[in-house]
Amino acid sequence: MFYITLVVLFKIGALRRYFIGWGTLCALSLVACPLLDAYAAEYSGTRWFSLLSSLRLLMLLDFVPLFTIGFLLYMIKTGTGKRWQNMLGILIACGVFHSIDHGKHNPIATVLIVTLVTLCAYGKMPLLRIRPLIYISTISYALYLCHNNLGCILMYRLNHSGIPANISFLMAVAFSFSLAIIVTHRIEQPITNALRKLWTRYRTKREPDSVPAAIS
Structure with missing residues (x-):
């Protein structure tokens, strides 16, 4: 379902204005994931909560910020958009990711992953070839x-x-x-x-x- 969403965003032109498309998905993650976690104990057995939780899984809302980071890194590599805006978007996506996972992931690990992916994108990690x-x-x-x-x-x-x-x-x-x-x-x-x-x-x-x- 996540990829269907991306196709829809592509068809309506939202990925050309990618800050709107990815920003909307990140905002949805930032709102939906904490709310569902907050109401899990009270409403976990209800039908509507199960439906929303299934949509959360199908749309990969917990991982949308990571997809956003990867997309923005690609934009930087290809010279698309303003570099400072793309870098700011990466920082915001990292903040969203750590906000919705309740501190389960170490921020240092995220920084290392982003750094590693960036080095790979620019061909600076020959060991991985x-x-x-x-x-x-x-x-x-x-x-x-x-x-x-x-x-x-x-x-x-x-x-x-x-x-x-x-x-x-x-x-x-x-x-x-x-x-x-x-x-x-x-x-x-x-x-x-x-x-x-x-x-x-x-x-x-x-x-x-x-x-x-x-x-x-």
């Missing part, structure tokens, strides 16, 4: 989904069935990587390629027919 790490980056999104939603559950189940914690951890890691590889190559990449082809056809149809050059 080795083939195994490049391949991990290829499956990183599927791995992110699998390790948290399935890997942790598997590790919990294995550990509670009597398997030692270290073995449970290694089995969960192997399972998460294997599933991420399958999802990337059998689901994510085919869908991405199909969408890219559809987008290319759409752009081609929208382009005005070229006027034949006059023959002198």
Whole structure:
């Protein structure tokens, strides 16, 4: 649903005025996440609270500030917009992130992550260009989904069935990587390629027919 929201913002032109688009999403995160956390104890069993909590998860509201930071870093790298405005937006997004997570993440860790991503974007981390790490980056999104939603559950189940914690951890890691590889190559990449082809056809149809050059 988060990506559907991005497509809608793109279609209405909000991502061209990206401070409006991402600012709206960050404001929604800043308001919705603390409110839902505040009322969780009292209304956690109600239908409307479950619906809003599901929307929160589907729209990745807890992670919108991190997406915003990544987008603004890309804007800085490509020279889009004013640098100071993009940097200010990054600082605001960091503030929103730490506001909605109730201090669960260390601000120093966020600064280090932003610094690392920036160095990578500008090619200042040659160590990360080795083939195994490049391949991990290829499956990183599927791995992110699998390790948290399935890997942790598997590790919990294995550990509670009597398997030692270290073995449970290694089995969960192997399972998460294997599933991420399958999802990337059998689901994510085919869908991405199909969408890219559809987008290319759409752009081609929208382009005005070229006027034949006059023959002198």
